[in-house]
Amino acid sequence: MKIRINPTKEENGRAAAERAAALMKDILARKEKLRFIAATGASQFEFLEHLCATEGIDWSRTEMFHLDEYVGIPDTHPASFVGYLKERLVAKVNPGTVHFVRGDAPDQEAERRRLSELIAAEPVDLAFVGIGENGHLAFNDPPADFETQEPYLVLNLDERCRKQQVGEGWFGSIDEVPPQAYTMSIRQIMRTEQIICTVPDERKAEAVKNCLGPDAEITPNWPASILKKHAACDVFLDKASASLLENPGG
Numbered sequence: 020m021k022i023r024i025n026p027t028k029e030e031n032g033r034a035a036a037e038r039a040a041a042l043m044k045d046i047l048a049r050k051e052k053l054r055f056i057a058a059t060g061a062s063q064f065e066f067l068e069h070l071c072a073t074e075g076i077d078w079s080r081t082e083m084f085h086l087d088e089y090v091g092i093p094d095t096h097p098a099s100f101v102g103y104l105k106e107r108l109v110a111k112v113n114p115g116t117v118h119f120v121r122g123d124a125p126d127q128e129a130e131r132r133r134l135s136e137l138i139a140a141e142p143v144d145l146a147f148v149g150i151g152e153n154g155h156l157a158f159n160d161p162p163a164d165f166e167t168q169e170p171y172l173v174l175n176l177d178e179r180c181r182k183q184q185v186g187e188g189w190f191g192s193i194d195e196v197p198p199q200a201y202t203m204s205i206r207q208i209m210r211t212e213q214i215i216c217t218v219p220d221e222r223k224a225e226a227v228k229n230c231l232g233p234d235a236e237i238t239p240n241w242p243a244s245i246l247k248k249h250a251a252c253d254v255f256l257d258k259a260s261a262s263l264l265e266n267p268g269g
Contacts, residue, residue, distance in 0.1 A: 020252045022231065024261045028219040032065020035217040035255040039066075039147065040073040042213055046144050047077055052115075054082045056146035056203065056211060057108060058157075059100040061187045063149060064107075066217045066255075071111040078112040084138050086148065086157040086208075088120035090127060090173060090199040098189035098196075120171075120201045127173050131201060135170040138207065146211040150218045153179040154226045154241035158202035163242035170207040175199055186222075205245055214252040216243075221259035228263040 025031040046053045057067075085104055094101035101119045109117055118137050124130035154161060160177040181196040190196045208214070218227055229235055230243040231254060237244045246252050256264075 020247050022254045024256045028257045031219050031255050031257040033069045035066045036069035039215045043076050054143045057085045058147045058149050059103045067107045079115045081114045082116040083114040084118050087202040088122040089197040093123045131171050138170050143211045146214045148216050150226050150243040152183045154230050154243050156243040158200040159242045162239040172204050216254045218260050219257040223260045224263045227260050
């Protein structure tokens with residue numbers, strides 16, 4: 020794991036996008052197809068904006084998955100991650116193949132199995148991720164399951180996670196936040212060959228310290244701490260999110 024700290028959120032998003040674009044171009048120079056995982060949420064705004072504006076990426080040879088989606092909401096809901104990705108990524112660059120999580124699928128288990136089979140079919144080259152205020156990775160809230168081999172899960176969301184969604188403005192109150200979500204599992208994320216983790220904002224500083232700090236323990240209670248074990252993970256922080264770190268490094 021390598022940590023990079025940038026002065027502002029904007030510069031952080033640009034730096035992460037530059038690294039992601041370089042990796043994508045390198046992979047596409049070596050392989051016919053690039054399989055990648057996209058993240059959502061407020062932490063990804065600047066990153067996705069800069070990545071989508073980067074020239075020279077052959078998006079037609081990419082296959083996209085995404086990390087998570089609320090159970091029971093359609094892609095027309097303002098908080099839908101499918102809607103988010105359609106607007107902020109897919110409509111701008113048109114990936115060759117897109118596998119959306121269908122939040123309003125009538126059969127949750129069938130949808131979970133469908134996604135699991137699709138992503139497990141071939142290795143995944145690159146994942147874009149963030150870290151939640153409670154340290155979650157995707158919607159793997161603490162204590163996260165570090166052992167399951169299932170690629171996708173349906174999980175209950177904890178209260179702090181649901182409050183974060185309200186705080187970011189996706190929902191009007193915690194009562195509106197669905198209690199469950201589809202999520203890519205920890206082990207599936209860690210199977211990805213290379214990871215770009217973008218974590219701006221002061222409200223993430225506690226999670227950054229407890230997940231990524233030099234003395235941070237790798238524990239299910241801070242799920243994103245598992246990233247310390249990944250051999251090719253680039254973490255991008257701004258000064259605010261890195262404010263509680265002592266001797267940051269990786």
